[in-house]
Amino acid sequence: MTLSSTSPASPASPVSAVSVSAPAPGSGGPAPDPGGAPSAGVALPRTAVDPKRWPDVAVLPRSSPARTAVARSLVSRALDRLPLRVRLDGPGGGRTLGAGGPLLHVIEPDSFFRRIGADGLIGFGESYLAGEWTADDLTGVLTVLAGNVSTLIPPSLQRLRGMWARRKPTAQRNTRHGARQNIQRHYDLSNDLFALFLDQTMSYSAAVFRGFPAAEHTLPAAQHRKIDLLLDAARVGAGTRLLEVGTGWGELALRAAARGAHVTTVTLSREQQQLARRRIAAAGLEDRVEVRLCDYREVTGSYDAVVSVEMIEAVGREFWPVYFSTLEQRLAPGGRIALQAITMPHDRMLATRSTFTWIHKYVFPGGDIPSAEAIEEVCAAGTGLRIVAADAFGAHYAETLRLWRERFEQAAPEVEALGFDAVFRRLWTFYLAYSEAGFRSGYLDVRQFVLAGASTGAGAER
Numbered sequence: 001m002t003l004s005s006t007s008p009a010s011p012a013s014p015v016s017a018v019s020v021s022a023p024a025p026g027s028g029g030p031a032p033d034p035g036g037a038p039s040a041g042v043a044l045p046r047t048a049v050d051p052k053r054w055p056d057v058a059v060l061p062r063s064s065p066a067r068t069a070v071a072r073s074l075v076s077r078a079l080d081r082l083p084l085r086v087r088l089d090g091p092g093g094g095r096t097l098g099a100g101g102p103l104l105h106v107i108e109p110d111s112f113f114r115r116i117g118a119d120g121l122i123g124f125g126e127s128y129l130a131g132e133w134t135a136d137d138l139t140g141v142l143t144v145l146a147g148n149v150s151t152l153i154p155p156s157l158q159r160l161r162g163m164w165a166r167r168k169p170t171a172q173r174n175t176r177h178g179a180r181q182n183i184q185r186h187y188d189l190s191n192d193l194f195a196l197f198l199d200q201t202m203s204y205s206a207a208v209f210r211g212f213p214a215a216e217h218t219l220p221a222a223q224h225r226k227i228d229l230l231l232d233a234a235r236v237g238a239g240t241r242l243l244e245v246g247t248g249w250g251e252l253a254l255r256a257a258a259r260g261a262h263v264t265t266v267t268l269s270r271e272q273q274q275l276a277r278r279r280i281a282a283a284g285l286e287d288r289v290e291v292r293l294c295d296y297r298e299v300t301g302s303y304d305a306v307v308s309v310e311m312i313e314a315v316g317r318e319f320w321p322v323y324f325s326t327l328e329q330r331l332a333p334g335g336r337i338a339l340q341a342i343t344m345p346h347d348r349m350l351a352t353r354s355t356f357t358w359i360h361k362y363v364f365p366g367g368d369i370p371s372a373e374a375i376e377e378v379c380a381a382g383t384g385l386r387i388v389a390a391d392a393f394g395a396h397y398a399e400t401l402r403l404w405r406e407r408f409e410q411a412a413p414e415v416e417a418l419g420f421d422a423v424f425r426r427l428w429t430f431y432l433a434y435s436e437a438g439f440r441s442g443y444l445d446v447r448q449f450v451l452a453g454a455s456t457g458a459g460a461e462r
Contacts, residue, residue, distance in 0.1 A: 001204045001310050001342075048422040049130060057129045057423055060111055061118035071117030072109075078152045079104070084144050102140035108132040125358035128430050129423050138429070139402070142437035149443065150348070168356045172366040174316030176295050180268045182366035183314060187269035191249070192418055197408040199223065202249035202275070205310040205340060206397035206446045214399040216407070222400075226340075227252050233389065233450045234305035234338040236261050243303040243330055245296045246311030250276030250289075256307075257288040266292045266299055297322065302332045309340040310446075312375075317353060317368045320375075321382040328383045328453070337385070337451040339375075342397075344444055346371035363431050372447060384454040394445035401436035408432060 051058035076097060079086045083101040088094045088109045098104075106112045111132045115123030127133055135141040145152070172182060198204060199219040207214075207222035208229060214222065230252070236242055238260030244253055247267035253276065256263050267273050273293050280289045292299075296311075306327050315323045327337055349371045360367060370378075372390065379385040408415070408428060415425055438444035 054423050063114050063118035068114045068117040072113040102137040104141045106133045122358045139433040143440045146437045146443045147441035174366045183268040188271045191271050191275045196411040197404045201251045207400045230338040234336045241303045243306045245308040250279045253289045257285040263289045304335050306337045312341045320378045339449040344369045346373040385451045389450040392447045394439045397446045398439035405432035
């Protein structure tokens with residue numbers, strides 16, 4: 001899973017690896033956490049913020065009084081129009097904004113508006129990490145905001161976006177070296193961490209459910225349903241030479257090998273490679289699956305089918321042509337590609353394509369979400385690949401994320417025991433709710449695409 005967002009601003013300081021990493025060896029375990037494991041509706045004690053791990057959370061950014069005042073005015077007016085209740089604490093009881101709905105409780109308004117004035121939506125996210133605002137229904141609040149993101153800023157100011165929106169740092173470009181670093185900063189956090197909120201299939205992408213609301217016990221079967229749809233679309237069966245770009249923790253490779261396929265799967269995460277190999281060995285399928293630690297651009301050979309699940313979001317916009325060209329080069333004549341991708345509306349993709357976001361800073365460095373139109377355009381411009389089928393199922397991702405978030409929150413003591421402090425737990429609660437809100441609002445979608453070479457023609461249709 002890789003998600004990006006549309007935050008309009010970035011931090012003044014460079015991205016620190018400590019912002020997304022586990023505690024360093026010898027660091028003495030978790031930071032002080034007198035508040036225990038704060039939920040979405042509980043303010044984080046200021047003493048729980050370790051300034052070495054979270055420098056931009058522990059310390060307020062520089063911002064002129066005028067800029068903060070402008071942010072307070074613009075944001076207050078925007079919030080007052082939304083179907084939210086916004087309680088601003090202050091002397092004399094504070095005040096309440098909004099047209100009614102889920103409650104966004106701003107505990108420290110001065111800090112809240114100062115962060116937004118300095119860093120836009122990155123500041124909004126960091127203010128949550130600092131405990132300066134909270135919400136009993138965090139997903140509900142974020143869903144309202146996601147559904148109104150294009151109208152929160154007045155049109156006159158949106159036209160000036162290029163003057164104030166910060167750009168993605170060059171250090172996050174997905175060159176071969178950069179991609180390896182970007183992937184490792186997220187996926188190498190800890191296999192034990194991911195196991196606490198994913199189901200036993202260790203699948204970190206959208207499931208396909210039979211109905212809503214989805215129950216937790218249905219998640220493994222829903223993940224298998226998703227995988228089977230992809231394998232069927234790529235016509236994977238006995239004897240198929242399958243290339244998987246983006247191993248995850250090996251569930252798709254296991255399921256393909258159980259069909260009799262011979263699988264080569266590649267990842268840039270050592271943690272994923274090690275656990276995937278152990279799972280494959282435990283299933284007795286080592287003779288059918290090879291897990292390589294390498295970049296997709298380094299793969300050689302010819303394959304009857306290629307499958308890639310939510311990997312394109314980690315490729316980077318400038319490398320999309322290389323990605324699709326590589327998939328085409330690896331595909332044998334008559335073969336098919338099954339691609340699962342998170343997508344966003346084309347106009348929003350264009351408007352935010354260079355913007356550095358909270359997700360880039362804290363969760364997925366180097367991420368870029370394409371639109372369906374962008375995928376079609378890149379394939380048509382630089383390859384002989386054509387989209388022959390596409391199915392969207394964004395509502396299923398919202399349910400998948402809800403189940404992950406609930407499992408993560410329930411596992412707070414275990415997450416803490418792994419050495420992840422209160423700010424990290426708050427960050428991941430926010431990330432999962434933020435992502436869920438994107439799908440619930442319709443701002444994000446997820447699709448399974450089937451691609452085939454131009455010579456395949458109508459025979460590629462399902």
